[in-house]
Amino acid sequence: HRNYVGFDKEKQPFFISVVNEADNASFMQYRAILWHKKGCQKLCIPWKPKKDLSPKGILQFFSLKDIDKPHLKQIQTPSFQKRLLQLEEQEGAIKHKFGVIYARSGQIRDDEMLSNESGSEDFNAFINLLGDEIQLRNWNKYRGGLDVKNNRTGENSYYTVHEGREIMFHVSTLLPYGPTDRQQRRRTLNALIRNVYEDLVVPE
Numbered sequence: 389h390r391n392y393v394g395f396d397k398e399k400q401p402f403f404i405s406v407v408n409e410a411d412n413a414s415f416m417q418y419r420a421i422l423w424h425k426k427g428c429q430k431l432c433i434p435w436k437p438k439k440d441l442s443p444k445g446i447l448q449f450f451s452l453k454d455i456d457k458p459h460l461k462q463i464q465t466p467s468f469q470k471r472l473l474q475l476e477e478q479e480g481a482i483k484h485k486f487g488v489i490y491a492r493s494g495q496i497r498d499d500e501m502l503s504n505e506s507g508s509e510d511f512n513a514f515i516n517l518l519g520d521e522i523q524l525r526n527w528n529k530y531r532g533g534l535d536v537k538n539n540r541t542g543e544n545s546y547y548t549v550h551e552g553r554e555i556m557f558h559v560s561t562l563l564p565y566g567p568t569d570r571q572q573r574r575r576t577l578n579a580l581i582r583n584v585y586e587d588l589v590v591p592e
Contacts, residue, residue: 391472392443394458400425402455403463405472406446408435409549420446421476424455428475484553485532487582488515488546489560501584502573507561508587518557519548532556540564 390406402424409419416435421428429450433441443460463469490507491500507515521544527536534541534556542564546557563573 389469389473390443391463391469392460393463394447394455394460396424396452396454396458398454402458403472404443404447404460405476406443418446420449422447422450422452423472423475424452426452483530483532483555485556485558487558487560488518489582489584491584491586493587495586498574502560503565504561505565507585510587511561511585514585515546515557515559519546519555521545522547530554530556532558534558 392404392406393401394404395401402422404423405421407419408416418433418435418441419430420433421430431449433446433449435441444458447455447458447460463472489501490504490511492504492508495501495504524531524534524536524541524543524545525539527534527547529547532545534545541558542562544562546559546562548555548557560573565573
């Protein structure tokens with residue numbers, strides 16, 4: 389992150405954080421967050437190799453009338469940088485984790501759904517639409533609480549970046565389900581916003 393402070397026409401301070409990152413299609417982009425008296429605003433701007441944007445150039449995309457040709461000063465103080473990162477995380481808009489539970493036709497109880505160790509072809513096609521399958525061991529991006537060292541929460545998961553937001557999916561069929569894992573699977577999924585995919589039997 390690069391963090392800057394400036395002042396608007398009324399001498400009120402504002403802060404802007406900028407980071408270069410790849411989106412879900414591996415295209416580079418700028419992700420910027422602006423903290424201002426009017427609140428917090430976020431945007432993503434495509435990166436162009438021959439046209440590198442300065443912080444002032446990125447600031448113009450926010451179209452704030454009370455910020456005109458501001459003088460920006462980069463924030464170098466580690467404690468201040470840490471505080472801005474905490475504010476970014478508290479916005480709850482840059483990193484998310486969601487549970488995806490597979491339910492076979494006719495399953496209505498949690499223990500039935502959470503006992504499924506594999507999904508149907510349609511379910512597998514569905515989760516492939518949500519994001520990219522990734523190996524958890526040594527994963528160096530947002531992990532959403534999954535174990536990336538010892539595979540205690542499975543070997544693979546699904547991850548995506550949408551409009552600058554990192555999303556990790558906890559897929560029920562990818563979480564371990566041995567005799568000692570069942571309660572952990574339940575606790576992990578109960579702590580999330582859960583989406584249930586139900587297989588339906590269509591009469592011929």
